[in-house]
Structures are given as C-alpha cells and as structure tokens.
Amino acid sequence: xxxxxxxxxxxxxxxxxxxxxxxxxxxxxxxxxxxxxxxxxxxxxxxxxxxxxxxxxxxxxxxxxxxxxxxxxxxxxxxxxxxxxxxxxxxxxxxxxxxxxxxxxxxxxxxxxxxxxxxxxxxxxxxxxxxxxxxxxxxxxxxxxxxxxxxxxxxxxxxxxxxxxxxxxxxxxxxxxxxxxxxxxxxxxxxxxxxxxxxxxxxxxxxxxxxxxxxxxxxxxxxxxxxxxxxxxxxxxxxxxxxxxxxxxxxxxxxxxxxxxxxxxxxxxxxxxxxxxxxxxxxxxxxxxxxxxxxxxxxxxxxxxxxxxxxxxxxxxxxxx
Numbered sequence: 001x002x003x004x005x006x007x008x009x010x011x012x013x014x015x016x017x018x019x020x021x022x023x024x025x026x027x028x029x030x031x032x033x034x035x036x037x038x039x040x041x042x043x044x045x046x047x048x049x050x051x052x053x054x055x056x057x058x059x060x061x062x063x064x065x066x067x068x069x070x071x072x073x074x075x076x077x078x079x080x081x082x083x084x085x086x087x088x089x090x091x092x093x094x095x096x097x098x099x100x101x102x103x104x105x106x107x108x109x110x111x112x113x114x115x116x117x118x119x120x121x122x123x124x125x126x127x128x129x130x131x132x133x134x135x136x137x138x139x140x141x142x143x144x145x146x147x148x149x150x151x152x153x154x155x156x157x158x159x160x161x162x163x164x165x166x167x168x169x170x171x172x173x174x175x176x177x178x179x180x181x182x183x184x185x186x187x188x189x190x191x192x193x194x195x196x197x198x199x200x201x202x203x204x205x206x207x208x209x210x211x212x213x214x215x216x217x218x219x220x221x222x223x224x225x226x227x228x229x230x231x232x233x234x235x236x237x238x239x240x241x242x243x244x245x246x247x248x249x250x251x252x253x254x255x256x257x258x259x260x261x262x263x264x265x266x267x268x269x270x271x272x273x274x275x276x277x278x279x280x281x282x283x284x285x286x287x288x289x290x291x292x293x294x295x296x297x298x299x300x301x302x303x304x305x306x307x308x309x310x311x312x313x314x315x316x317x318x319x320x321x
Contacts, residue, residue, distance in 0.1 A: 003075055005039045006068040007138070008032050009047055013065040014134055016054045069137060076139025077283040087119065088288040094123045095293065096132035096144030100200040100230055101276065104249035105145065108300035116299075117292050129199045136281055143280035143290055145297070147199055150279060156321050157277040158290075158314065160297050161305040164273045165207065166251070166264045168234065169243045176263040183207050183267065190242030192233045200230070200274075204245045207272045238262050247274065248304035276305075282321060287314040 011021035012032075022029040040047055047061035057065060097105065106124065113122060125132075125141065133151055135141040150157065167181050175181060186208050194201040227233035233244050238261040251264055278294050291314045298307045312320070 001039060001042060003072065005035050006071055008035050009039065009061075009065055010068050010072065010138060012036065012048060012055060013057050013061070016056065018055060072138050073281065073283060076281075077285065081285060088286045089117050089120045089292060091119075092121050092123045093286070093289050093293060094125070094140070094142045096125050096127060096135060096141045096146075098129055098132065098144075098146050098199065099126050100194070100198060100247060101145055101147070101249075102126045103231065104247070104252060105297070105300065105302065108252075108302055109297055112299050113293065113296040116296055120289060120292065122293075128197045130197075133279075136279065139281070142284055142286065143278055143293065145276060145278055147203070147274045147276055150277075154282060155279045156282050156318050157279045158294055158310055158317055159308040160276045160278055160294060161302065161307045162273050162275050163247045163249060163302075163305045164267070164271045165204075165245050166248055166266055167243060168237045168246050168262055168264050170237060170240045171261050171263050172240065173243070173263070175265065178265050180268045181265050183272065186243065186245075192227055192236050192242050192244040194230065194233065195228060200247070203272075203274050207245060207267075234262065245272075249302055252303065282318055287318070290314045 008021065008025060008027075011025050012018060015021040015024060018033055019029050022032040025032060036047065043064070045060050045064070046058055047064060049056045049058055102124070110122070113120075125135070127135070129146050129150065132141065132144040132146060133155070136144055136155060145160070148157075167186070169176060175185070191208065193204060227236060230246060230250055234246070234250070236242070237244055246264070278290065278297070280290055284290070294310065294314070298309070310317070
C-alpha cells in the first residue's frame with residue numbers, strides 16, 4: 001500500500017469516474033486503474049462498483065477512503081514538520097484561489113509577496129470552492145483564499161477583507177446616471193449570472209433571490225443568462241445583453257475601450273458584500289508562511305474593499321479552534 005494508491009482512491013471517490021480521477025492526478029487512466037486494482041487485491045476487498053457512467057463506492061470502500069483522507073493529511077503534516085527545521089518561509093507555498101478572486105487579487109498580491117518574501121514563491125491553483133476544500137483536506141494545497149460561507153471541513157480561517165458588490169450595466173441603460181440602485185430594482189431586469197458551481201452565483205442569488213425562480217423555466221431563459229467567468233459576463237454587459245452584479249475588485253481590470261460601454265453603479269445601503277478569508281488545515285504548521293501571505297494580501301492595493309486586521313497571530317487562531 002502506497003500514498004499514491006491512497007491518493008488515487010480518494011480521487012475516484014470524489015470524481016465518481018476513473019477518467020476524471022486520472023486527469024486530476026495527472027496520470028493515465030490505465031495507470032490509475034491498475035494501481036487501484038492492485039490495492040483491492042492487497043486488501044482483499046472491492047472499493048468501487050464499476051459499471052455505467054458513474055462509479056460508486058462500496059460500503060467498505062467508503063470507510064477505507066475516509067481513512068485514506070486522514071493518512072494523506074497526516075503525511076502532509078510530516079513534511080511540514082520537517083520544513084520547520086529550516087526557515088518556515090523558505091520553499092514554495094501552495095495556494096488555492098477561487099475563480100472570482102484570482103484575476104483581481106493576484107495582480108495586486110504577487111508584486112507585494114515577491115518583495116516581502118522572495119524565498120517563498122506561490123504555487124497557484126484556481127478552482128471552485130468545493131474542489132479547493134477537497135485539495136486542502138488531501139494536503140494537495142497548503143492554504144486557499146475563498147469567500148464565506150465554506151463547507152464544514154475542519155479548516156481554520158482568517159478573515160482578510162470584506163468586498164462590496166456593484167451593479168454593472170450597459171452605458172445606454174436608463175439607470176446609468178443613477179447614484180445607487182436597490183436589489184429590489186433588479187427583479188425585472190435581464191440578469192447575467194455565473195454558471196452552477198461558482199459560489200459568487202449563490203451570493204448574487206442571495207442578493208436577488210427572485211432570480212432563482214427562473215432558472216428552469218422558459219421565462220428564465222428570457223430573464224437570466226449564464227457566463228463561464230466574470231470577464232465573459234462583463235463582455236456580455238458591454239454588448240447590451242443585460243445587467244450583472246460584480247465584486248468591486250473586478251473594476252480594477254476594466255478595459256479602457258470597454259469602459260465607455262459599461263457603467264458601474266453602487267447598491268443602496270445596506271450594500272451587499274462578501275467576506276474573503278484565508279483557510280488552511282489545522283494540522284498545517286507553517287504558521288509564519290500563512291501569516292506572511294495574509295499580511296501580503298492586506299498590504300495589496302485593493303480599492304473599494306475593507307481590510308480586516310487580524311486580532312491574533314495565526315498560531316493563536318489555530319489554538320483557539
């Protein structure tokens with residue numbers, strides 16, 4: 001039994017598909033399948049029910065996969081303990097970031113981080129919240145920058161900043177000259193939303209819950225449109241398709257030519273927002289590295305957000321959980 005084999009069975013249990021699991025582990029499907037069959041033979045049990053378009057985990061397989069999660073987490077902790085014998089800031093830090101934060105935070109963060117801790121390069125991965133949480137649990141990531149709420153996965157979190165939302169609309173829209181807009185106003189507008197899986201979509205639906213009623217209806221096809229990214233949605237707004245809600249940091253990447261086609265109008269009080277946090281496993285022991293990343297984020301020039309100064313150092317936050 002090897003850690004690699006445990007990593008493979010965790011991936012299959014997560015993806016419910018051998019091909020997708022192999023892709024997530026960066027190996028060929030035959031390599032992954034052979035390794036899992038070898039583990040099953042060694043243990044004398046069947047971990048997965050094969051057949052159909054989706055793979056399911058057997059009852060004994062579920063227990064073994066749960067234990068594999070713990071083993072992978074503990075193995076990652078051993079590596080981190082070894083690193084503590086050296087400079088905790090020396091060596092890469094594996095950082096996850098959700099799609100609706102990365103394009104707007106990273107251009108501001110990286111220059112600050114490189115200047116402050118050049119010995120700690122960031123290995124970055126963008127993904128959905130659920131996937132980043134899973135990678136954290138497996139020890140594939142050290143920490144991640146995400147928006148609340150998060151699944152209850154035994155993670156420690158440190159608040160970084162609160163980010164208000166704004167309404168983006170075509171410059172020709174009748175509301176373009178308004179000083180503010182209420183969430184109630186958006187009920188009758190054609191709204192552009194991110195696709196399923198994006199937590200920001202859920203946050204927008206929290207601001208405008210009426211939009212969720214149209215998701216599976218003919219009227220919904222006329223009232224709401226989906227985009228794969230905030231930047232795609234921004235282009236659709238510029239084209240005059242409809243309105244959208246965006247985090248205020250997204251305004252920093254507005255194209256000069258496109259800016260004449262879009263107007264950004266604040267919400268009326270109370271302004272909806274989202275809280276951005278840094279999350280990591282409680283067993284992750286490079287406290288100085290987490291602290292340095294949090295400080296670099298808070299030193300970044302993110303206009304329009306409210307930075308949150310940490311009340312306690314990272315170690316104290318961990319001990320308090």
